[in-house]
Structures are given as structure tokens and as C-alpha cells.
Amino acid sequence: MTTLTDPPKASFRLTMLLNDTRYRSLTLQAIAALALALSIWYLGSNVAKNLAAQGLNIDFEFLGAPAGYDINQRLIEYTSQSSNLSAAIVGILNTLLVAFLACITATIFGVLAGVLRLSNNWLVSKLMAFYVEIFRNVPVLIWIIIIFTIMTAVLPGPRAFRGDEPEASMLFEAFAFTNRGIYTPLPYFTNGFGGALDLLLVLVLLVGSFFGTRYMNARATRIQEQTGQRPATLLTNLAIWFGPLIVVFVVLGLAFEMPELKGFNFKGGIKIGGPLIALWFALSIYTGAFIAENVRAGIQAVSKGQTEAASALGLRSGRVMSLVVLPQALRVIIPPLISQYLNITKNSSLAIAVGYADVTATLGGITLNQTGRAIECVVLLMLFYLIISIGISLFMNIYNNAVKLKER
Amino acid sequence: MSDNSHLAAFVRTEEAPSLPPPSSAAGPIKWMRDNLFATPANAVLTIVAVLVIYKVLSGILPWMLAGVWDSPSLAACREILDGKSAACFAVLTERWNQLIFGFKYPVDLYWRPAIVLILFFAAAAPVLFFDLPRKLLVITALFPFIAYWLIWGGSVSTPILAFAGVVVGYLVYSRFVAQNFAIGFFGGVAAALIFWGIGGAVLPDSTIAEGAMRSVPSRDLGGFMLNMMLGVTCVSLSVPIGIALALGRQSSMPLIKYVCVVFIEFVRGVPLITLLFVASVMLAYFFPPDATVDLFLRVVIMITLFSAAYIAEVIRGGLAALPTGQYEAADSLGLDYAQAMRLIILPQALKISIPGIVNVAVGLFKDTTLVSVISMFDLVGMIRGPILASAEWNGVYWELFGCAALLFFVVCYGISQYSQWLERRLATDHR
Numbered sequence: 074m075t076t077l078t079d080p081p082k083a084s085f086r087l088t089m090l091l092n093d094t095r096y097r098s099l100t101l102q103a104i105a106a107l108a109l110a111l112s113i114w115y116l117g118s119n120v121a122k123n124l125a126a127q128g129l130n131i132d133f134e135f136l137g138a139p140a141g142y143d144i145n146q147r148l149i150e151y152t153s154q155s156s157n158l159s160a161a162i163v164g165i166l167n168t169l170l171v172a173f174l175a176c177i178t179a180t181i182f183g184v185l186a187g188v189l190r191l192s193n194n195w196l197v198s199k200l201m202a203f204y205v206e207i208f209r210n211v212p213v214l215i216w217i218i219i220i221f222t223i224m225t226a227v228l229p230g231p232r233a234f235r236g237d238e239p240e241a242s243m244l245f246e247a248f249a250f251t252n253r254g255i256y257t258p259l260p261y262f263t264n265g266f267g268g269a270l271d272l273l274l275v276l277v278l279l280v281g282s283f284f285g286t287r288y289m290n291a292r293a294t295r296i297q298e299q300t301g302q303r304p305a306t307l308l309t310n311l312a313i314w315f316g317p318l319i320v321v322f323v324v325l326g327l328a329f330e331m332p333e334l335k336g337f338n339f340k341g342g343i344k345i346g347g348p349l350i351a352l353w354f355a356l357s358i359y360t361g362a363f364i365a366e367n368v369r370a371g372i373q374a375v376s377k378g379q380t381e382a383a384s385a386l387g388l389r390s391g392r393v394m395s396l397v398v399l400p401q402a403l404r405v406i407i408p409p410l411i412s413q414y415l416n417i418t419k420n421s422s423l424a425i426a427v428g429y430a431d432v433t434a435t436l437g438g439i440t441l442n443q444t445g446r447a448i449e450c451v452v453l454l455m456l457f458y459l460i461i462s463i464g465i466s467l468f469m470n471i472y473n474n475a476v477k478l479k480e481r
Numbered sequence: 482m483s484d485n486s487h488l489a490a491f492v493r494t495e496e497a498p499s500l501p502p503p504s505s506a507a508g509p510i511k512w513m514r515d516n517l518f519a520t521p522a523n524a525v526l527t528i529v530a531v532l533v534i535y536k537v538l539s540g541i542l543p544w545m546l547a548g549v550w551d552s553p554s555l556a557a558c559r560e561i562l563d564g565k566s567a568a569c570f571a572v573l574t575e576r577w578n579q580l581i582f583g584f585k586y587p588v589d590l591y592w593r594p595a596i597v598l599i600l601f602f603a604a605a606a607p608v609l610f611f612d613l614p615r616k617l618l619v620i621t622a623l624f625p626f627i628a629y630w631l632i633w634g635g636s637v638s639t640p641i642l643a644f645a646g647v648v649v650g651y652l653v654y655s656r657f658v659a660q661n662f663a664i665g666f667f668g669g670v671a672a673a674l675i676f677w678g679i680g681g682a683v684l685p686d687s688t689i690a691e692g693a694m695r696s697v698p699s700r701d702l703g704g705f706m707l708n709m710m711l712g713v714t715c716v717s718l719s720v721p722i723g724i725a726l727a728l729g730r731q732s733s734m735p736l737i738k739y740v741c742v743v744f745i746e747f748v749r750g751v752p753l754i755t756l757l758f759v760a761s762v763m764l765a766y767f768f769p770p771d772a773t774v775d776l777f778l779r780v781v782i783m784i785t786l787f788s789a790a791y792i793a794e795v796i797r798g799g800l801a802a803l804p805t806g807q808y809e810a811a812d813s814l815g816l817d818y819a820q821a822m823r824l825i826i827l828p829q830a831l832k833i834s835i836p837g838i839v840n841v842a843v844g845l846f847k848d849t850t851l852v853s854v855i856s857m858f859d860l861v862g863m864i865r866g867p868i869l870a871s872a873e874w875n876g877v878y879w880e881l882f883g884c885a886a887l888l889f890f891v892v893c894y895g896i897s898q899y900s901q902w903l904e905r906r907l908a909t910d911h912r
Binding site: 098101102105106109116119120122123124126189192193194195196197200206207209210211212213214215218219222226419420422423425426433437441447448451454455458459461462463 | 515516517519523526527530531533534733734735736737740746747749750751752753754755758759762763765766767768769770843847848850851853854861865878879882885886889890893894897
């Protein structure tokens with residue numbers, strides 16, 4: 074038999090701070106807070122003393138001062154008289170540009186290599202395994218430099234395109250591959266409304282076509298559910314995508330500005346600089362190797378019974394893939410894929426090794442060296458990357474919650 | 482049933498010997514049919530793959546095989562090749578020492594890092610392979626101090642004092658750990674710190690000259706040696722910090738939890754290169770004005786913090802993978818937090834995390850090449866700096882970068898193969 078007794082009303086003793094679980098965590102946190110405050114105070118006072126000794130202060134006014142250096146690769150107007158802030162913005166846009174391009178191509182390389190590595194073809198799967206191992210086990214910095222070297226050493230200079238019998242010729246008279254970069258035609262409208270408005274129009278059209286095709290597909294599904302027959306949607310979808318676009322292009326007069334050899338270099342068209350191409354290609358092929366492994370793991374994570382069950386239901390192999398295997402594999406593939414995108418964005422900071430003007434090279438490189446504002450520049454740089462990563466991880470959390478297996 | 486055998490002219494009484502399968506259903510032909518030409522699409526893939534392999538090999542092999550291994554400069558090498566396109570591997574033989582040790586490390590002292598490399602294998606072996614006798618761990622314990630002394634040189638009393646401090650700390654720890662882990666741990670740390678403080682004050686400067694080897698400053702380190710040193714030091718330092726961060730992130734105490742979360746997410750959110758900028762231009766502001774912390778140490782601090790955050794995430798995954806029953810079992814046995822972690826949780830969680838930790842280690846080792854951006858002369862820095870800028874070898878790209886890629890590949894591929902072996906070895910589930 075047990076008797077219930079009130080616990081003795083113990084008076085508070087000092088040792089209870091450490092020995093009583095009710096108080097211990099508070100004690101430990103108080104100690105931790107004290108240690109944290111002390112170390113922050115210590116580091117802060119060191120910074121203050123060091124800055125005072127050098128006659129410096131923390132001050133962001135340098136951002137408004139003229140940068141005084143040129144940037145080759147830029148997406149917005151920028152001259153050497155522009156402010157350091159606009160140099161940083163040019164850098165930020167360049168970072169986002171190369172990261173965006175590399176994310177797309179890395180996904181293509183990775184999915185191709187990952188699927189081919191699972192192929193029944195012995196030679197192809199071994200070749201893909203070789204690609205993955207080679208690129209995963211060598212630093213990306215070395216790949217960036219190697220590819221930049223290939224670019225500059227193997228491709229011909231602009232002078233090779235000159236003369237009656239040039240050593241090199243342009244592809245389709247439109248694309249020139251030189252060691253300074255790749256020149257492509259620039260599309261423009263001969264009787265448009267002016268720059269931004271035309272682009273906006275095309276964009277609105279594309280969005281409209283997207284929703285149009287969505288509606289057509291939904292309608293086809295509805296008819297299929299009612300009658301059992303699915304109406305053909307391919308032709309109407311193609312018409313919705315391209316019809317309005319072609320009309321607009323004809324009305325506005327789409328034309329291309331071709332790159333032409335003038336003097337010592339190509340003029341006109343779009344120039345994609347050598348450093349950008351090297352960085353883009355190196356990042357995509359390096360990250361592609363990692364994505365290939367993610368894709369392989371994702372496909373292998375779908376058990377074989379799922380495929381067999383789907384075929385037993387009478388689905389054709391295409392629909393087995395799109396309705397059964399892919400939705401399950403994507404749940405495994407996408408989270409690591411997004412963290413690979415994050416890695417691409419962070420690795421694009423290696424642009425500094427090949428002279429591509431990303432934000433690390435402008436804000437963290439030239440601006441830092443010219444103004445000597447080390448703390449401010451590095452803090453701003455880190456802030457930029459932090460915002461990007463936190464944004465991507467927020468997106469990832471939303472996605473993970475959306476595709477999570479719904480259980481009881 | 483009647484016996485009709487007398488009606489037949491011939492009846493086989495024994496089994497016919499089995500014939501070998503037709504040549505199209507066995508051997509290499511069948512293998513090729515199954516694995517290379519199963520479907521038309523597969524056949525096309527095979528042909529494309531063969532073409533690609535042929536293209537690549539026909540470009541590389543003649544270039545490599547005709548390579549020149551002995552010549553003093555690129556110009557001389559081109560003369561030997563006489564217009565043919567082939568490799569000038571002579572740059573590797575000529576500059577091998579610089580690639581490995583950097584261009585400032587004294588030539589007559591190369592034997593010291595070489596011994597450290599051999600010792601490193603001896604020290605790593607008992608950690609990597611559990612079957613080796615446990616007594617070999619003595620080498621592992623002594624290794625950091627010997628390696629420090631051999632690479633940097635200087636007085637022998639510094640590493641001895643450091644080692645003695647660690648021994649004192651360990652003795653205090655093992656005396657009190659049975660009583661309470663926290664007392665043992667912090668007592669040990671305090672004892673070691675006090676010992677170093679007293680020892681540093683007591684040891685007169687005169688003894689420092691005795692038993693001294695020629696000292697080499699940190700800025701003279703370079704080449705692949707620098708990559709190895711950064712990789713090994715930072716990974717081994719960051720594992721304990723990573724464990725502490727992972728446990729802190731799981732803690733029920735909000736302050737400790739959020740400090741760890743903020744630290745981990747901050748470090749994982751920025752590229753390593755910005756942390757290296759911190760090391761090269763910013764970290765000096767955080768030290769007391771009269772302290773001079775050399776660049777190597779600052780870089781080690783930042784890379785260690787960087788990899789600690791990643792390792793913490795890997796270990797957090799391992800901790801999360803353990804069933805709650807393990808935690809509850811530890812509680813119901815009456816173990817306190819430190820005992821539960823040391824005896825029940827961490828051994829299992831770390832085992833699950835080993836592949837992830839090795840992945841982080843490989844990634845970190847590759848990332849040590851980034852120090853070339855802040856003008857340290859590691860392998861990549863050596864190639865881009867002193868070697869390609871020299872008059873003799875200006876213009877030799879493929880051989881040098883190929884060699885660098887090969888060195889990294891061998892090490893990283895080796896580590897990842899080890900990790901896979903270890904995973905199989907540690908697998909205790911029955912399959």
C-alpha cells in the first residue's frame with residue numbers, strides 16, 4: 074500500500090541552482106548569457122580600440138562616392154563615375170545572372186547524367202559514373218580555371234575572322250565564338266513602342282498563353298472524366314503558345330542585330346563575356362555531377378513495386394513515369410536540388426578567380442581595396458548572401474510542407 | 482500398359498550430353514546484346530558513347546604519351562617537341578617540390594614535412610581502422626605536437642609544454658569524470674590553462690634556444706602541403722565543435738538553442754570566400770590591438786567555424802534519426818544528460834552521421850583551394866602565382882592544372898571509398 078504525502082516544503086538553498094532540475098536550466102542559461110555578453114563586449118571593445126588606433130570609424134557614406142572603376146559585364150547602365158552602391162548592384166545582378174543560368178544548365182546536365190547512369194546500357198552508365206566521380210572529386214575552383222583556360226586558349230581571337238579566307242568563321246553567320254566571349258544576335262523591334270513596353274507585352278502574352286493552355290488541359294480532363302474520351306490538345310496548345318506571339322512579332326517587326334567584325338573586335342549583338350561563360354559552364358558541370366547523384370537516389374527510392382503496380386493497372390510506360398514514378402521521386406529529389414541551387418549561388422562567388430564582376434568581385438574586391446572599408450564591405454556582402462539563402466530556405470520549407478506525405 | 486520398345490528401331494537409354502548454348506546466347510556476344518545493344522535506342526547510345534570516348538582519348542593519349550619529362554623551360558621543351566603538339570610534363574618534375582611544399586619553404590628542410598606526412602598516416606590509421614591495436618592511438622595523441630614542431634620548427638619546449646598541459650588536463654578530467662562530467666570537463670580545461678599559464682611564465686627564454694630547430698614562419702608554408710594541413714587541422718578541430726553545436730541546437734534551453742541556430746544558419750548562409758575575406762581583412766580588428774595573429778591561424782579559425790556548422794547539421798540529422806525510445810531508455814536508467822549523451826545517444830548518432838561527416842570533410846578539403854584567392858600560395862595559388870608567372874613556364878596550363886586535379890581526385894576519391902567501406906563495416910542491421 075502506498076501513501077501519498079506532500080513533499081516536504083524545502084527552503085531554497087543555493088546548491089539547488091545546480092542540482093535541482095527546476096532551476097538548473099535557468100542557471101545554465103544565465104551563465105551562457107553572461108559569457109555571450111562578455112565575449113561580445115570584449116570583441117566590440119577590441120574593434121573600437123583598433124578602429125580608433127587607425128583613425129577609422131564605421132561609416133557607409135563611401136557607398137555614395139564615385140566608384141572610379143569600369144565593369145565590362147553589366148546588365149544596367151554603369152560608368153566609372155557611378156557610385157560604389159551602383160557598382161555593388163551591378164555585381165549583385167551579375168551574381169544572380171550567372172547563378173540563374175547555371176541552375177538551369179546544371180539541372181539539365183544533372184538529370185541527364187542521373188537518368189543515364191541508371192540506364193541498362195553498361196557503357197553509358199559507366200561513362201556517367203566516370204563523369205560524376207571526376208567532377209565531384211576535384212575542387213570547383215580548379216574546374217573554373219581549367220574551363221576559362223580552354224576558352225582563352227582554344228577558341229580563336231577576333232582577328233582570325235578577318236580576311237577573305239578567314240581561319241575561323243561565324244556559325245550561321247550569326248554566332249561568333251571568340252576567346253573574348255561569344256557574340257550572338259540581339260533581337261529588337263523595328264516599329265515597337267520602345268524598350269520596356271515591348272518586353273512587357275511579350276511577357277504578358279507568355280503568361281496569358283500559360284494560363285490558356287492550363288485551361289485547355291483542365292477542359293480536356295473534364296471531358297475525359299465525363300465521356301471517357303480525351304480530346305487532342307497538342308495542336309490547340311501549340312496554337313495558343315505560338316499564335317499570338319507570331320502575330321505580335323510580325324506587327325512589331327522583329328529583327329536581329331547581327332554581331333559584325335569592326336576593327337579589332339566584334340560590334341553589335343549580345344556579347345557574353347569569356348569569364349561569364351567559363352563560370353557558368355564550370356558551375357553547371359560541377360553541380361550537375363552532384364545533382365546527378367540526387368536524381369539517381371530519388372529514382373532508386375521509388376520501389377519497383379510501384380512501377381509494377383502501375384503497369385498492372387494498364388498504364389503505358391510514359392504515364393507510369395509521369396503519374397507514378399516522378400511524383401514520388403521528385404519528393405526525394407527536390408529538397409537536395411534546391412540546396413544545390415543554393416550552393417551554385419554561393420560558389421558563384423569564385424567569379425573573382427576569372428575576373429567576372431559579381432558582387433564579391435565588385436563590393437568585396439575592388440571597392441573594398443579602394444576605400445579600405447573592410448568591415449562595412451564584408452558585412453554588406455555577407456548580408457546579401459544571407460538574404461538569398463534565407464529566401465531560398467523559406468521557399469524550400471514551403472515546398473516541403475506542400476509535398477509532405479499527408480498522414481493521419 | 483504394354484511394352485512397345487521392341488517395335489522401335491532405336492531407343493536412347495542414357496541422357497544425351499548437354500550442348501553448350503549457341504554462341505549468340507552466351508559469352509561476350511550475349512553480354513553485348515544485353516548490355517550494349519538491347520534496343521535500337523540503346524545501340525545509338527552505345528555508338529555515341531564509343532565515339533565520345535574515342536574523341537577524348539584520341540585527343541589526350543598521344544598528347545600525354547609523347548610528353549617531355551625532362552627540360553629546363555617551356556622554350557626548351559617546345560624545341561625538343563619540334564612543332565609536335567604534346568605535353569611538357571617537365572614542369573612537374575622541375576617544379577615538383579614547389580607544387581608540394583610551396584616556394585618559400587627552405588629546401589634543406591623538406592625532410593621535416595615529409596616525416597610529418599609519414600607520421601600522419603601512422604596517426605590516422607588507428608582512427609580510421611578499428612581493427613588495429615588500440616595502443617597505436619598513442620601516436621595519434623602525440624602527432625599534433627610532433628607535427629607542429631617539425632613543420633614550424635623552433636624550440637622543442639613549446640610542443641612539450643603544450644602536450645604536458647593536455648596530459649594534466651586529461652588527468653584532472655579522468656579523476657573527476659566519474660563524479661560529474663561537467664566538473665571533469667571544465668576542471669580539465671581549467672587545469673590545462675593554468676598549467677600553460679604557469680609553464681609559459683616559468684620557462685625562461687634561455688631554454689627556448691636549446692633543442693631548437695630552425696623555425697619556419699607560417700607565411701612560408703605553401704603548395705599541396707598547405708591544403709593538406711588546412712584540411713586535416715580544420716576537420717579534426719571542427720568535429721568536436723560541430724557535436725557541441727548540434728547538441729546545443731537540440732537543447733531545451735531557448736537561449737543556448739537560438740545562439741546555436743543563429744550561428745549555424747549564418748555560417749551556412751554565406752560563401753566560404755566571404756569568411757576568408759573576414760580572416761584576411763576583418764578578423765584582425767577583433768583581436769586585442771597588440772596581438773599579432775598570423776594569417777594561417779586566422780584562416781584556420783574561419784574554416785574551422787565554417788565546417789563546424791556543416792558538421793553540426795550532419796550530426797543533428799544523426800540525432801534526429803535515433804528513435805525517441807533511445808532517449809527515454811537512457812532517462813529511465815537514471816542517467817543524467819552527460820551520461821546519456823556519452824554512453825547511449827552520441828555513439829549511435831555519430832555512427833549514422835559518419836558518411837555525412839566524410840562528405841563534409843571531402844568538400845572542405847576541396848574548398849581549401851579557395852585560400853589562393855586571399856593570396857596564400859596553396860597548390861592552386863602556387864600554379865597561378867609563382868609557376869605560371871615565371872619566365873620558364875609561362876604558358877603551361879594543362880599539365881599543371883591536370884596535375885592539381887589529379888592530386889585532389891586521388892585524395893578525395895580515396896576518402897569517399899573509405900567512407901563507403903566504413904558504412905558497410907558499421908552496418909549492424911540485418912539484410
